Structures are given as C-alpha cells and as structure tokens.
Amino acid sequence: MSTDRHDVRGPGADPDSPRSAAETRPRPRLRVGVISAGRVGSVLGAALHRAGHEVGAVAAVSDAALNRVSLLLPDTPVRPPDEVARQADLVLLAVPDDALGGLVRGLVNAEALRSGQIVVHTSGAHGVAVLESAVNAGALPVALHPAMTFTGRPEDLERLAAATVAVTARQDDEAGFSVGAALAVELGAEPVRIAEESRKLYHAALTHGSNHLITLVNESAQLLRAAGVESPDRVLAPILSAALDNSLRYGDRAITGPVSRGDAGTVRDHLDVLGESAPDVLSGYVQLAKRTADRAVSSGMLRADDAVGVNEVLDGGR
Structure with a gap:
C-alpha cells in the first residue's frame, strides 16, 4: 500500500x-x-x-x-x-x-x-x-x-x-x-x-457503556454482599453475560425485569429497601429505571398505560 x-x-x-x-x-x-x-x-x-x-x-x-x-x-x-x-x-x-x-x-x-x-x-x-x-x-x-x-x-x-x-x-x-x-x-x-467531528461522541458512547457498566456491576455486587451473598461474582456472571449478549443481539427487545412488565409494586419495594440499605445507589437505580421504562415503551416491550404506574412510583423515589 x-x-x-x-x-x-x-x-x-x-x-x-x-x-x-x-x-x-x-x-x-x-x-x-x-x-x-x-x-x-x-x-x-x-x-x-x-x-x-x-x-x-x-x-x-x-x-x-x-x-x-x-x-x-x-x-x-x-x-x-x-x-x-x-x-x-x-x-x-x-x-x-x-x-x-x-x-x-x-x-x-x-x-x-x-x-x-x-x-x-x-x-x-x-x-x-x-x-x-x-x-x-x-x-x-x-x-x-x-x-x-x-x-x-x-x-x-x-x-x-x-x-x-x-x-x-x-x-x-x-x-x-x-x-x-x-x-x-x-x-x-x-x-x-x-470522523474528526464524531470523535467526542464516539468516546462518550464507549465511556457510558464500559466505564459506567463497571460502576453498575460493582454496585450490584455491593448489594448482594449486603444481602449475605459471599461470592457475588458467581451470582452475577451468568445473568450479566446473558444480558450483555442479548442486548447486543436484540437491542431493546432484550429488556426484562419488573419495569418491562409494569410491576410498579415490585419497583416500589426496590426503592424502599434501597432507601434503607443503600441510599447512595437509590438515585442511580431511579434514573436507570426511568430510562429503561422509556426504551421499553418505544420498543413495544411495555404498554404506555402500564408505564404510567411505574413512572409514578419512580417519580416518588427522586
């Protein structure tokens, strides 16, 4: 060349x-x-x-x-x-x-x-x-x-x-x-x-996806230890690996969990226990759950009517 x-x-x-x-x-x-x-x-x-x-x-x-x-x-x-x-x-x-x-x-x-x-x-x-x-x-x-x-x-x-x-x-x-x-x-x-003009957006995307993922995983491990799990890595590795693989394969169609099902009561329980046991994690949970609800609705995984109840609970957890 x-x-x-x-x-x-x-x-x-x-x-x-x-x-x-x-x-x-x-x-x-x-x-x-x-x-x-x-x-x-x-x-x-x-x-x-x-x-x-x-x-x-x-x-x-x-x-x-x-x-x-x-x-x-x-x-x-x-x-x-x-x-x-x-x-x-x-x-x-x-x-x-x-x-x-x-x-x-x-x-x-x-x-x-x-x-x-x-x-x-x-x-x-x-x-x-x-x-x-x-x-x-x-x-x-x-x-x-x-x-x-x-x-x-x-x-x-x-x-x-x-x-x-x-x-x-x-x-x-x-x-x-x-x-x-x-x-x-x-x-x-x-x-x-x-392209030169896209470099900062490219880097922000990688930082958001990889660096913040490490924070999220370590906070999850912290919560599992507080719940009495001695080896959080053994619990998290299979479910996180599957979640990552599914999200890369299927995008927002891979969303699972109480938010995607419209289970507002379960979400409320999560906010209550995090407020008592890990208040430093609570705000991050709320923000990510709200973004998950938005994406679940946009992708058809969650009906807009069901998202209303979830968002009302999340708005109370600010």
Whole structure:
C-alpha cells in the first residue's frame, strides 16, 4: 500500500516496486518510539514489535511503567520523550487526554518531530486536530483508539484480536487513513473509521457503556454482599453475560425485569429497601429505571398505560 512519503512499510520502501520484487527481499519496518509506557502504550508497543516493527526507545518514569517495559518491551532503551521521538519513524503518544496537546507542542519546540514522521496518539477523546503543531512540522497525524480496556499485561495482546480500533485522519486524507488502518490491522484489531467531528461522541458512547457498566456491576455486587451473598461474582456472571449478549443481539427487545412488565409494586419495594440499605445507589437505580421504562415503551416491550404506574412510583423515589 503506497502512502507517499508516509509509507507504513518504513523508510526506504519503494511504493512503486513490483509485488514480486518486494517478496524477494525483507520488508522494511518502522522504527517506533513509545511515549509513554502506561497500560496502553506498553501493550501497543509490544504489539507493533510483534508485527515486526522495531521499538527503538520508550519513555517511562514510574516504577510501574518501568516494570511494564521489562515485561512487555525487554531490552528497549528508556529515554526522555524528546529523545524517544527524535529517533522514531513512528511516534506513539499514549498519554492522558489533557496532557496530549502540551506534549506535542513541547516535542515540536524541542525539534523532536520532523517531516516524514508518522505521529499517532491513542486518546479516544481527541481526533487529529490536537496534533496540528506536529502537522506544521511536516508529520503525518493519525488518531488510533482501541475499544478495549487495558491491564498492561501480556494477555492484552491477545484481547486486541477481538477489538476494534477507531481510526481518524485529517479530512480527505486517504493516505493518513490508510496508514492508520494498516497499523490497526498490524496490532491485530479491526479498523473502524471515525470522523474528526464524531470523535467526542464516539468516546462518550464507549465511556457510558464500559466505564459506567463497571460502576453498575460493582454496585450490584455491593448489594448482594449486603444481602449475605459471599461470592457475588458467581451470582452475577451468568445473568450479566446473558444480558450483555442479548442486548447486543436484540437491542431493546432484550429488556426484562419488573419495569418491562409494569410491576410498579415490585419497583416500589426496590426503592424502599434501597432507601434503607443503600441510599447512595437509590438515585442511580431511579434514573436507570426511568430510562429503561422509556426504551421499553418505544420498543413495544411495555404498554404506555402500564408505564404510567411505574413512572409514578419512580417519580416518588427522586
């Protein structure tokens, strides 16, 4: 795949050479610099190394980050961020969302970014606009966000095979998208194109679905412990797995439970016991139950007349 001067095959590759000739010699690879060795950066660096790229250096400061380098990127030199970027063909920026813009400007001011480099960040909340100063230095900007949670351990490399990666490039930059898509495939994942203007909505959707799910599951486990269940995970795992599978297969038609049946009395009992035993959970239960009632009505799972009684009970639980 030719992408002009930004060829994902690495420096020195001839995009116009015949396929037969390319198959007779080793494929040139990219020299990668990873900033920094958090849970995401260390795993993606290891995945790129597994795909045949060379991880030339990595930035790591904390003991946890240094341990991840030893585990996932052994023998990789640890260097300051500007040195990591300066030696790289592909600069992988895996830092917190709010730190990204300042880091890129700092690398540009340090003359660590140059024409011909590929600069990739892994923030779900940002597109490529945050890399504008790198573009001004001549680099190709790409935003890659794997839709998965990371532990920073080797098992994450296998989980990438079941994940998608959101790829964002500059508008009308097909070369940039092609580079991002090729990198996503080399990570072992499936690329999904996300437009710059849709990036924040994309990230909000993942945050709402995954991060808030963890809160919800842990609150459910907390309630089960209060009910005397010693191993909440054994109780929750089958029902939650089924609920997740059904919701992905059938959408709102998978809704079950007292709200979808219009059982206002049961809902009232829930509000009473939560008010006594877990008042911190009560407001979240009410809000989710109201949203469930709305979606159950819209999908035909609950008659509008039956929803009236449920909503009256829920409105009293505010």
